[in-house]
Amino acid sequence: MAEELAEWLSDSNEVLDLQLVRAPEDEDVLQFEEEQAIEPFNPSFTYPIFGEHEKIFGYQGLDVKLQFASGSLRQFLEINYDSKLSSTATPPDEIESTLYKFIPPDYTKSSIDFKRIVADDAEKFKPLGEKVGSYVRPAAKGKSKAKGKGKGKSNGKGKAEETTTELNEDSEDAVVFEMYKATWSTPGFREYHRRMQLFILLFIEGGSYVHEDEDAWEFIVLYERRKRPESDVQTYHFVGYVSVYPFWCYPDQVRLRLSQFVILPPYQHQGHGSKLYLTLFQHMLSRPEVAELTVEDPAEAFEDLRDRNDLRYLVREGVPDDPMFLTGVGEDKRGPRAKWELETRKKHKIAQRQFDRLLEMLLLKQLDMKDENKVKLYRLQVKARLYRFNYEMLSQMTPEERKDALAKTYESVVEDYERILDMTFH
Numbered sequence: 515m516a517e518e519l520a521e522w523l524s525d526s527n528e529v530l531d532l533q534l535v536r537a538p539e540d541e542d543v544l545q546f547e548e549e550q551a552i553e554p555f556n557p558s559f560t561y562p563i564f565g566e567h568e569k570i571f572g573y574q575g576l577d578v579k580l581q582f583a584s585g586s587l588r589q590f591l592e593i594n595y596d597s598k599l600s601s602t603a604t605p606p607d608e609i610e611s612t613l614y615k616f617i618p619p620d621y622t623k624s625s626i627d628f629k630r631i632v633a634d635d636a637e638k639f640k641p642l643g644e645k646v647g648s649y650v651r652p653a654a655k656g657k658s659k660a661k662g663k664g665k666g667k668s669n670g671k672g673k674a675e676e677t678t679t680e681l682n683e684d685s686e687d688a689v690v691f692e693m694y695k696a697t698w699s700t701p702g703f704r705e706y707h708r709r710m711q712l713f714i715l716l717f718i719e720g721g722s723y724v725h726e727d728e729d730a731w732e733f734i735v736l737y738e739r740r741k742r743p744e745s746d747v748q749t750y751h752f753v754g755y756v757s758v759y760p761f762w763c764y765p766d767q768v769r770l771r772l773s774q775f776v777i778l779p780p781y782q783h784q785g786h787g788s789k790l791y792l793t794l795f796q797h798m799l800s801r802p803e804v805a806e807l808t809v810e811d812p813a814e815a816f817e818d819l820r821d822r823n824d825l826r827y828l829v830r831e832g833v834p835d836d837p838m839f840l841t842g843v844g845e846d847k848r849g850p851r852a853k854w855e856l857e858t859r860k861k862h863k864i865a866q867r868q869f870d871r872l873l874e875m876l877l878l879k880q881l882d883m884k885d886e887n888k889v890k891l892y893r894l895q896v897k898a899r900l901y902r903f904n905y906e907m908l909s910q911m912t913p914e915e916r917k918d919a920l921a922k923t924y925e926s927v928v929e930d931y932e933r934i935l936d937m938t939f940h
Contacts, residue, residue: 572606844891
């Protein structure tokens with residue numbers, strides 16, 4: 515009996531197909547690698563919706579299509595299957611009613627209505643909020659005729675390869691990406707957020723919806739902007755977004771906590787996440803009331819993105835060239851070095867633990883591994899921080915256990931630092 519019922523189980527991650535839909539005339543301008551912007555893609559997680567086992571029971575040949583108008587994110591739901599189990603003892607799961615709890619009720623099940631929505635979207639949808647940043651990329655291969663230097667497609671390693679372009683935002687060959695800041699007070703944004711927040715559940719492990727009754731939430735949404743050839747029509751297509759929440763920071767500032775960060779799969783590994791993060795970072799730096807930017811329970815992929823961009827930022831700002839930095843290994847933390855670190859950290863508004871890690875990575879980058887004394891001082895310095903950070907756990911160990919744990923943790927940390935440095939500077 516169990517084997518027979520297993521035939522009616524579907525993997526909800528595989529059968530739920532997501533798609534950002536553009537008007538046909540906007541699809542026509544896409545070629546080669548950019549075609550992924552309109553191809554269907556699957557979620558990474560569906561357990562918040564369909565349960566921890568991520569299974570849907572009662573269907574064979576199941577296909578659940580959830581499509582989004584690529585700008586407004588208005589939704590179209592279509593559920594198809596080859597056969598459905600007819601049993602009162604083991605009834606099939608109710609797919610639509612389950613999804614209904616997580617998506618706005620204004621979705622449509624009419625393909626004709628959805629085509630009308632998409633066409634209307636292309637002509638009328640404009641981003642909500644205040645524009646806070648933009649950047650330009652060349653069109654796909656076969657479209658761009660420009661030459662110069664710029665960013666292009668992913669090389670498969672999460673880095674964008676250099677291509678050629680002399681584009682500006684008004685060029686026919688330009689693909690412009692724009693970022694808009696919004697809050698609950700931005701007209702229409704509350705409704706828009708209810709459409710885009712589903713991506714948090716589907717692509718962030720442990721992600722959850724934010725509470726709309728908490729007024730202080732801030733959002734930066736990233737869009738792709740396209741100009742139709744031989745036309746004045748500008749179309750906007752959702753790429754991803756970041757949410758932050760301000761907390762009071764003694765005595766009279768706020769600490770911004772980054773809560774959610776998502777770039778949809780069609781746009782991943784092309785440098786868009788770094789652009790969104792850097793725009794948030796620069797926006798934060800420009801606000802005198804903000805003391806620092808922190809991150810809430812970051813995923814490993816986001817930690818890497820944050821580390822790479824923070825490292826490059828500190829290098830651009832000349833931190834590793836400061837004489838005080840160059841004498842950093844083994845320096846007395848209570849003396850001038852401590853004062854310099856505090857002033858530098860506050861200037862760049864980086865949280866304490868993150869700033870410590872960044873300095874350790876930059877010190878490792880310039881460390882002479884043949885100088886045994888310097889290597890020893892570096893090791894002791896990193897272990898001292900690890901001890902302070904893990905004091906509660908380490909204090910319960912015997913001296914021998916503590917020494918062994920610190921040694922293993924140090925080796926793991928340095929190995930990870932070398933990995934991040936290699937991704938960042940090579």
